[in-house]
Amino acid sequence: MKYTNTMVLALLLILAACTAQPVNSSVPGEATISIIHLNDTYRVGDVEEGRRGGYGRIATLVRELQAQGKIVRITHGGDLLFPSLESQLWNGEQMVEALNFLNDLAPTYFVPGNHEFDRRTSGAVVDAVRKSEFKWLGDNLHFETGETDVDSSLERAFIFSAGGRNIGIFALTLLPRDGGNDRAYARVEGEYLDVAERTIGKLERAGAELIFGLTHMHLADDKMLADLKLRHPSFMFIVGGHEHEPEFEAGSEGAATIMKGASNARTIWQIDITFDDGTPAISTTEIAVDQSIETDPEYQLLADKWRNRLLEIIPFLLSRVGEAALPLDGREVTLRNVESNWANFIVDQMPGAFGEPAADFAFINSGTLRIDDYVTDDITFEDIGRTFGFSSYLNHMTINGGDFRTLLEAGYRGDGPSKGYFPQISGFRVCVDRSRPEGQRIVQLQVPDNGGWQEIDNSRDYTLVVSDFIFRGGDGYDFSKARNVSRPGSELKYRVLDAILIAQAKGQKVGGPVDPKNRRIAMLVEGDESCY
Ligand SMILES: [Zn+2]
Secondary structure, rough: OOOOOHHHHHHHHHHHHHHHHHOOOOOOOOOOOEEEEOOOOOOOOOOOOOOOHHHHHHHHHHHHHHHHOOEEEEEEEOOOOOOOOHHHHHHHHHHHHHHHHHHHHOEEEEOOOOOHHHOOOOOHHHHHHOOOOOEEEEEEEEEEOOOOOHHOEEEEEEEEEEEEEEEEEEEEEOOHHHHOEEEEOEEEOHHHHHHHHHHHHHHOOOOEEEEEEEEEHHHHHHHHHHHHHHHHOOEEEEEEEEOOOEEEEEEEEOEEEEEEEEHOOOOEEEEEEEOOOOOEEEEEEEEOOOOOOOOOHHHHHHHHHHHHHHHOOOOOOOEEEEEEEEEEOOOOHOOOOOHHHHHHHOOOOOOHHHHHOOOOEEEEEHHHHHOOEEEEEEHHHHHHHEEEEOOEEEEEEEHHHHHHHHHHHHOOOOOOOOOOOOEEEEEEEEEEOOOOOOOOOOEEEEEEEOOOOOOEEOOOEEEEEHHHHHHHHHHHHHOOOEEOOOEEEEEHHHHHHHHHHHHHOOOOEEEOOOOOOOOOEEEOOOOOOOOO
């Protein structure tokens, strides 16, 4: 072959391009370290009728990255063991086995979330830690289960080596004051900022070349930590959990990048770490885990095993109890932001739960409803079981109109959408302006009046039914002004099942559309004075 001048020129250009192009690593051939991050996963299988999420699809992604020569590590941002239909039977053992599967593919690091400590006693956590092959990380967490192997199992100021590089992780769990479970066997302590900075210092001294946070807390607190990058430049990012929809806060010179995925691994994050002359750099990709990704066949065997066990224990799981009049939307993205037709049907079973006369109002925190899916066509026992991942006992009480309004403001606090404390309501309608200061966001709170609506009477007494969970202070609602409070009774799950069975017996379908002309929950449009 004879080289032409053009070919030589082209070769020279290519060579020039190679030298001019900044290479990502100082060590020739140094591999990229890919972190795959997921959080808030409650299901062994996938969700949205098989269309989204699932560890089986993550397994496929991990294998693909490894085939590309990348070194993969997996992080899980907490909320794994509870709540779910399966967890009521197996205390989260099924999720531990699922995450162990991923850990077999790529070492996996896990920070406990608040739901790990849903049980009042330590047994579930003890079993979970003992069965975990992945690592439990906790820098503000102390196990005091009385089992020495478990109590000493938490990794603190954790460093792993990958591709010849040392990467440090600080791990933080939600404090009880922010909605975390307050358990003697799992104490979460210290101010987030103090613990994070102290741990980052330790990681720096131990030789970590890049540091990141693995957290399960409110986004506002993650944002506060991100600023530590000013003083600690090797602290590059935070991957977290607790919010159930994707979050991304771009980083800068003085702030670490923050990422959270959607619940049930509907979206996850890939963070590629490279080193340029020893200086770490990251590139981040949000991945929609959908039908474009095949499910790993080996993982599917594990998912099938748990599915079959469930069907063995609950053989009537797929039995039809009723029929949905239309697709009933139980997805978290709906429940935690706007009025949901599935929630409306559920909450409407609450006012009558304590006999006649029915209570004036009822509401639940949307986090009570865990199905994260549509209920369509046949309603099965499984739909009911998945909707209620927790016990759902109810309390009846009396409250003054003004106090009710104040109490309900807690449902609209904070600066983001998609909160588990967002209320789904019955017996009243509410107009909310999120741009106002906290505690003053309810623009209108109206009650039925002779076929119409009128503003709530602040001085009058009303009767109210809520779940025992929020009555006891769960999700930040303050019921100290409630009077004549009943003992917890009448579990909502069975009220709902009963109502569906009655509808079925009458030949009626379940549910109705959200009425766009008369929304129970309306968000004030900018520039408007009121919603109704
Ligand atoms: Zn959480």
